[in-house]
Amino acid sequence: MIFVTVGGQTPFDRLVRAMDAWSGKHPRERVFAQIGETDHEPSHMEFVRFLPPGRYERRMENCDLVVSHAGTGVLLVAARVGVPVLMMPRSARLGETRNEHQAATCRHLAGRCGFRVALSDEDLPAMLDEARDTLSRPGVLPADQLVAAISGFLRGDGV
């Protein structure tokens, strides 16, 4: 199953429309979407507007691939659960967010933790087809280096 999520706060019409269209062309793939305040109501995929935290995590655990906006909240849950993510940045130019921080997130995090990037809704279908063929579950990824730095400080090692 593919889990589409756009976060709770702002709509993301381009992503929801692109995934709805893709879903229409791939009737055998199960797609479930959390669309928040997005206007467009999908007709080819199951959707809810919001998911409470516990159910949100279960959706993530039980899917093969997450398709989402480039919000760090989504990425953090995905890394904890160990599921690959194809992310598409919200654009400030199109009024989807306040600044281009999601594009920066994509630029810097692509390739880490099983994260892939589709830069626009036009790129999304091809990136999605490729991701389905090539992505495997990265597995649960601990933040080892950072954990070691903090526990070292707590033990009083030379910091």
Next chain:
Amino acid sequence: MLAISSGGGHWLEMLRVRPAFQGCEMIWATVHRGYAAQVEGDRFHVIPDATRWNKLKLIRLAFSVLILLIRLRPDVVFSAGAAPGYLALRMGKWFRARTIWLDSIANVEELSMSGQIVGRYADLWLTQWAHLSRPRGPEFRGAVL
């Protein structure tokens, strides 16, 4: 040890480094009661939400963080942001706590506002981006992703 932050990504980032706190007596504080289940077994406090844009709420938050510090007297204060963490680190120093600031991984292009001004109150001052580290801090020592 007091781990304190606002909600959303900041909270999730603190959970990502939780293994570092093994053996510490943990007290968590954040803005939603709903997060308590994620740290079941540890002590948990709810604090009011505030950003630097609303002065009245900020004062209310500062007051409740101060009360928390007086009651708990933590040896270490840790935060991944934003306003609650800044206030807790800054006031934690009045009580001689050791302090850790982990600037959110969302701050890719520059340090957060609170992350910049908290530097002088943080004993361990961390950014999650190598290109944002500076010789006099913040340091880059890895990331949650």
